Amino acid sequence: MTFTTRTRRSVSSRLEILKMKLRRIERGRDTWALRWQAVLAVIDVSIISFFIFGPFLRSGPSYLIIDYMIAVWILAELFARAFATGSLGVLLKRPMTWIDLVILATLLFPNALFNFAFLRAMRLWAVGESPLFAVILKRLGCHHYKDVARASLNFLVFLFMVTGFVYTTFFYHQSGLVGFIDALYFTVATMTTTGFGDITLPGPLGKLTSVVTMIVGISLFVRLAQSIVRPRKVLFPCGKCGLQRHEVDAVHCKACGHLLNIPNNND
Known part of the structure; x- marks a missing residue:
């Protein structure tokens, strides 16, 4: 095995590991992934705050500097998602990809595309779709x-x-x-x-x-x-018909009558 071949395999292996880590950060639910998601969520909230208060800051000298810094960050996010997905077609099927592209355009050309700046608020929707959002609610005891x-x-x-x-x-x-x-x-x-x-x-x-x-x-x-x-309901798939939502104290599935065994978190 030549040195060039070993180098190529090493680079390919490292790229594959990086791709797996990026996927884990995006959709993982373990502690390591959630920590990264928390960092990204803080950055997203900061970006959203800048978008909301942008009208008051646009006359300041630092407005364009922050604007282009956010543009670089969103561009890096898009490249990371494209690399982790491995398929441009799959990436382009995601609505958030197109929203980020429009947001990126408004950041790069703020004076020409200011009419589309309202789409920047969609970044808030992305925070809500993150697995971290559901995990935080669960840990706070507010998953219902x-x-x-x-x-x-x-x-x-x-x-x-x-x-x-x-x-x-x-x-x-x-x-x-x-x-x-x-x-x-x-x-x-x-x-x-x-x-x-x-x-x-x-x-x-x-x-x-x-x-x-x-x-x-x-x-x-x-x-x-x-x-x-x-009325409050819990998510518990019925083993027979697959119905997901049931009353908290349900004993039988209301769709098919199958016996349920819903765990009680208060016990």
Whole structure:
């Protein structure tokens, strides 16, 4: 075996180990993976905070520096995901990949693509989809509130997305807090169908924005209310029919009558 062959095999082996570690970080549930996911979640929350408070910082000298640093980070994330997946086709089928590509474009060309900056709020949705989110709820003893937490997160994501869109499209010319607060106020009033009418969006685009915001917003609001008042259920697959959700004190499956043995965590 030549030195070149041994070197190639060594490099190939190291790359395969790196690929396995990246996959483990992305979807693993062991302590090592969860620690890495916690670090990435903190970075994501910091990025989201920058996106939310960006309208107040855009006139500062450090805004573009932070903007391009985040762009480099997201680009590195995309390369890491592409390497771990091993298939560009599989990667492009993930909605988050396209969202990150659009976010990356808005970061690289902030002045030209500021109208699409509202999509940056979708990074918050990625945090909620992480395995770490479910593990944290479980360790806090709140795993039965998982549906409520996800519904709340979806509501917040849509709230910030619409606020960002309304701000960049209709209130971007206003400086400081005024424009962003007006956009947030309009969004909350429209999503909850309160509609005080003191702030309205002009033109056909404004009317269409109001209609879409009301339809989607009230749907998410109803979904959130349902998840709060719905009777608590546990996830336990029935051995016969496969039904997943059952009442906490269920003895038999309500679909097929099969005897269940749901563990009680309080014992």
